[in-house]
Each structure stands twice: as structure tokens, then as C-alpha cells.
Amino acid sequence: EAGVAQSPRYKIIEKRQSVAFWCNPISGHATLYWYQQILGQGPKLLIQFQNNGVVDDSQLPKDRFSAERLKGVDSTLKIQPAKLEDSAVYLCASSDPKGVAQYFGPGTRLLVL
């Protein structure tokens, strides 16, 4: 069974630029999550989707971050414009509605200069 796929793996941009990350969850997993992991900290949930609907985006900085999952499968997370403090690893995870565990992708490491 293929795991959660993410791209790109690494991205370096300058502040005020925009960037987008892509995630493909495990096949059949209806729930998809985006987490932000700042160096030295545990991951923090940004947004949770159930199929193509948003379940929880209370921690998403909506003035600069946006996410979509139009067809209920792949998802894109965008930052526009980026700030220095957005430097982090962005992790995508998915889960089966019948299960309780989340399975994580390898992450995208973002550096904002």
C-alpha cells in the first residue's frame, strides 16, 4: 500500500513570495490533515478535511494561508505572502474514517529567507 505522498520535499523562497505544497493521501482515506512543525516543536494542526469539506481550520492563519481539496483526494496548501516565521516542515497526514490513527507523509521543508 502506497503511503502519503508530498511534494516538493524542500523549498527555499524569499519573504513575501508565494509557495504551494501538494499532498496525495493514502487511497481510500477520506480525512486529510495539514500540520506545521517548527524546528524543536511538535506538529501543530493547520487544517483538517473530511472528503472535500473543512472540519477544522481554527489554527490556520487565513490572512496568508489557504488550502483546498477540491475532489476529495489530493490537497494543496498555499502560503501567500510568506513570512520568515513560516519556515517549518509542513506535514500531510491521512486517516481512514473507520480508524483512529493518522499516517504521515515525508513532509515539505520550507525555508523563508
Added chain:
Amino acid sequence: AQSVTQLGSHVSVSEGALVLLRCNYSSSVPPYLFWYVQYPNQGLQLLLKYTSAATLVKGINGFEAEFKKSETSFHLTKPSAHMSDAAEYFCAVSLNTGTASKLTFGTGTRLQVTL
């Protein structure tokens, strides 16, 4: 609200020694509890999970954890450390709703294994 506290940001053990990584949780309702491992430049891998069945949970790579409600703890142990166990370990909690929900993570414990 839920939270997790991991005691000790760094733990060092000798190869072959007991590994003990501490996790205490706070939750207003019965929780689900998880341990994840993260190797350098990789995502998080699920080690084990507690979902209100057996209180002693066995996971992959010889790890196990025991849910102790009276102590609000879910410590991770392994009888004999191996060099390949060196990594960052995260404890996490979620609501016991019967399905997957938002994870709240601790700050992590970096395990170093020495010869």
C-alpha cells in the same frame, strides 16, 4: 482541551539498556493516545496507539506503552535499546470519538543511543 507533556527533551541511553520516554496527558474526556517516531528529514511513523482496549499496548520495533489513568501517563518503553532507535519521539493525544480526529502533540524527546 487536551495537552501532552513530554518530560525530558533529550534522553541518552547505552545500547542494550532500557529505554523509558515519559508522557503525561491532560484531557477532559477519555483520550486516544499515540507514540510516533521521526527520523531525520522524514515524516512521523506510528509506533503504537491506545484506544481504550488493553492498557498495555505493544507496537513496532519492540516498543510498548502502558496507559495509567490514575497517573495520566502513557510512558514508552523498550527493554533493550538499539542504535537504530536513535530518533525523535512524539507523544500525542486525540479525542475518543470512535474515529480519527485532531492530534495534539508534545514537544518531543530526542533519544540518543551510545555504544
